[in-house]
Amino acid sequence: MRLELLLHFEEPFLVPYNYPRPLYSFLIHAIKLGDPMIAKRVHGNKKDIKFVASKLFPVGSAEKTDKGLLVKSGRVKLFVGSPAWPVLEAIANGLAFGIGQVHILQKRLLDVEVKQVETPKRLSGRKLGTLSPVSVYHNSPPNGFRQWDLSPVGQPNSPFENEPAVWKELVSRNLREKYLMVHGEPFEGDFEIEVFPENARSKMFRIKRDNRTGRYTQVRAWEFHFRLRGDEELLRVAWDMGLGMRNSHGFGMIGVV
Incomplete structure (x- = not known):
């Protein structure tokens, strides 16, 4: 909704x-x-x-x-x-x-x-875009990094060998967790996201301030066009709750292009 x-x-x-x-x-x-x-x-x-x-x-x-x-x-x-x-x-x-x-x-x-x-009757296979940037992060990346904001298209200084694959895995895992929250049972079907790299761009944001240090948490999030393929019930969860993380702060809303 x-x-x-x-x-x-x-x-x-x-x-x-x-x-x-x-x-x-x-x-x-x-x-x-x-x-x-x-x-x-x-x-x-x-x-x-x-x-x-x-x-x-x-x-x-x-x-x-x-x-x-x-x-x-x-x-x-x-x-x-x-x-x-x-x-x-x-x-x-x-x-x-x-x-x-x-x-x-x-x-x-x-x-x-x-x-x-109105919620679209069909989302699978349609061209979609971000109405707010998608934020995906990893809490324990390799090579000594503390936390890493992942890119759907990769970054030159990434600690991951295949950053887009890790990004897709975390998006899928997060969406399945949301499905469990909404429906009360795990989603057992397939899910696929195809990102169009030519439209992808990123931006840094500040989302909260540490009361002790006074420093802001910096977040890099991405806007892009893409397609989702999978069961419509799962994709409606993406429509209603967003892709990725930090959704209630204005990240991850999707729309039909």
Whole structure:
């Protein structure tokens, strides 16, 4: 399930290049206003069903600045998805209750329009694209690296002999874990992802700050076009919960190209 949100903020509104942290705070605040118990589950339980968010898309003209896209109209579009309707309902209700209270970078929300997006009947074999970059990381890479953000097309300084193969394996494993979470039973079928390297590009993001050191966690995530092949029930989990990791921070939402 997916919602399309047309958000009107105090103008001019800046869509930050480093959007994940303010976007996550904005959505969690909305969920708290809509349903505090769901907010507690989403924020505090790693094994509970969560949501996936897209990037913020400017509506109308936008000007590039050092810190982000300046949207003169103050209007942006955002997509949020989840297999659990109460999570999406909490977001929608919280935004409605929070007009004038919830904000991004001190710009208050003035109005919101909510539309439900129809799930495609078929995803397998269709050309898809990322509505927010895909984040995949390995906690114990070889050669002494601490944590490694994997690329679907490989990187020159990679500690892995075949980084794209490791990336695909972790995407598959993560998606199967989400399927188990949603359906309560393991997925036993096949899954394949084909990434088109000519469209792939990466960007660094900051997602959270260490209270002790004051340093930010840096994340490299990737945007690309691709095809998925497999059982439609599994692919709908990818549609509802996203590909890869850190989905509720605005990573891994997919859409039809």
